[in-house]
Amino acid sequence: MSLNPADDLFAQRLRDALPEGVIDVATTRYLEEPRGRYAGQAGVLAKPRNVQEVATLIRMAGEARVGVIPYGGGTGLVGGQVAPDGPTPLIVSLERMTALRAVYPDENVLVVEAGAILSDVQTAAEDVNRLFPLSLAAQGSARIGGNLATNAGGTGVLRYGNARDLCLGLEAVLPDGQIWNGLTRLRKNNTGYDLRHLLIGAEGTLGIITAAALKLFARPAQTGTALMVVEGPEAALKLLGMARELFGEMVSAFELMHRQGFDFLAETMPELRQPFATAPEWCVLIELGLAADMDPQEALGTLFEQGAEAELVNDGLIAQSGAQGQAFWDIRENIPEGNRRIGSISSHDISVPLSAIPEFITRAGEDLAKLGTFRINCFGHVGDGNLHYNVFPTQGRSRADYEHQRDAIKTCVHDLVHLLGGSVSAEHGVGRLKVADMEKYGDPAKLAAMRAIKAGLDPLGIMNPGAVLRG
Template sequence: MTHKLNPADTAFADTLRATFPDGTLDEASARYLEEPRGRYAGATGVLAKPRNVEEVATLIRMAGEARVGVIPYGGGTGLVGGQVATDGVPPLILSLERMNKIRAVYPDENVLVVEAGMILADVQQAAEDVDRLFPLSLAAQGTARIGGNLATNAGGTGVLRYGNARDLCLGLEAVLPDGQIWHGLSRLRKNNTGYDLRHLLIGAEGTLGVITAAALKLFARPAQTGTALLVVQSPEAALKLLSMARGLFGEMVSAFELIHRQGFDFLTETMPDVRQPFETPPEWCVLIELGLAEGMDPQGALETLFENALEAELVPDGLIAQSASQATDFWTIRESIPEGNRRVGAVSSHDISVPLGAIPEFIAQGGARLAKMGDFRINCFGHVGDGNLHYNVFPQVGRSRADHENQREAIKTCVHDLTHELGGSISAEHGVGRLKVADLEKYGDPAKLSAMRAIKAGLDPLGIMNPGAVIRG
């Protein structure tokens, strides 16, 4: 069912101004109407910057009464268009940037309670200030806000050890589509009292309500950290190396990232100031990080792994970081790859996951199928430890993505068909947004889609919450 929504026009803005103090409302500037890949441009509406959950509740209630769509806005870093309305009906853009405070810290409980507008890097720093770790880590952490991270169930480089955003959250405060405030900021680790609204709202991308605060899990900081870039013979060898590392170190393997030579080449092409560790980039390598307990030797641990992998003919070469500075250089390579991709300009980008054992088959078949469609450069990299690959297709040197615009949909279909055939997901960590609504309809389980539509209709009968994202209508 498609809902008829009204625009956030001058009359609606005047109604809001009669209720809210100066500084809450503004005209949406360009940064609230764009997304990083430039695929979507939002319709200009009314921008609201509430200071507390009560103001959020009032705004949502008034939007419902006026039948105006509400677009929750975090840091604007989402890559699937979930933060911009594109249907031409100007919405109420609800930015939580002023709700950015720490509400409480419980170091002995390993809990941090923060408002949803807090920048992820600031959440990490707040944990570090009490000698704890908040392990959610991703390239946009200096801009992304924790509410958006939870709304999209963000992943990042620490999922292998610590899990996705939903695994790092104990409780939520949120405003539901009818304006009710759900006071769910529980610090409990066990609470078996019916449906878990926390997990319903996490990953819902603002379509079922607005997350306004969260109780987050903290962890002990690893006493020792070791980092290495190890050359691997193939993706199959990378998986065997992961198995070997986990056999040696168990859950102390904090990150295991697969990097293809194309990523190094793009950095050379677009970001020559980024220090490259190899004189000649290898075809494949992995970035591995160990977080070890007190008294363990990270250098010795990585040397043991390298020697065992060398003997098993999985690893012909590698570099073990000899200092914190060198480890940072290794991570800078990995974290700069998305920016290098952006500067080159992808024809089609894909955030997919497949079962770990299917990764080599996916990479081999994906390259072969795309070769039949044209001459492309493929940059495949990502969190191989949890099966999440960023599989991005680029034009050859001398051409631009505009030259292949007519092939973009076919390329996406090719990649997503293969992902589905191998039992994977067409969205591993970026969400559905508006970009993948049709893909969810095509590849999603019918029973799941039916349940999702029923939940949406039950909680948001007017269809005001992030209209057009995740589910049509």
């Protein structure tokens, strides 16, 4: 069904209905995405203050058949927050909806509006001696509504799960303008279809999340952090199994890093202190969240010793302080920025079954070598099978020199992921970037069900048109 542009007359009607809604023309800030692959159209920008104003905006957009682009922190990497073509949209930013509505420490629940910055949510949990474990590089600007809409992952998935696993209830505005008051704090609620899980990961195509009841956790009494040099990805997986045998669910993070990531940081951020005099080919960053009666250095020392005896580990550094542990994390968390400064030809957020990780890394390198010579930075959350497999120009060349090969590189990587039973989108979502990939690799029955759900909830097709499913 065709949509209409958000023209001056439509904008004026919104201003008349919501004089405090900050209805304006969208500026450049709302029309860009971090990788620079898409440029949005300067449609009408609205900044509602509450869920009732969001409902009014969506209802009026439906009446005028104007597309709606939900906008969070703008940190998404698959183009879900910008509309590069089609009729000019209404951009709805929740940046004014940041209230912490309630905290229930004894229930381990925090209720917050969707425009809250992720790091502020973490701080609110800390203020009541609790942990909100969703953690990712963009947490200083990403908003919790966008994190839920994309089912964000991050470094804590191994122990705590994705954003989906950290949410008990939602408040949302549906495509017809109805407010769904699903902001429950219940851990058990078997009353029919779970709309919460339908909206989480839907990337704003089925409605706009306006608030969430989030799970909190006890803060680990002790934290231990280490960098351990491993023989390769297969050794890393065996070391993970060893760590879980020793410490069970106290393994909070287990991150795989390749030498190329360290080299990129040395090239683009020489001020960042490198932990090793010579960067290892492969290493893992391990974090343990331990009980009060456990010594972090002793626990990690035991893991290192057993790993060395099994010929999995050949070197390592165990943090002797919180500051040193944070320095290790600074390396890991700055790898995406180092990548950005180098400029990738093609970046891939993929997942494969854990046991297939070594095979994927070996075969992907071999397959890409048939296309040319590249630098490959492979890193990620090996504990949950999520790798960031990014392909870069050789030194002295730019990604523009390889633009003609970008599609072939992506196809090479994604075909192998699919062959190994993996996913071409592990934690960043589909957005507009991977719509064709969904059509190529997606299960036909699932795609048909998704289209039926979209048609049933959003028959006018106004919600984030062109994202996830082709319009």
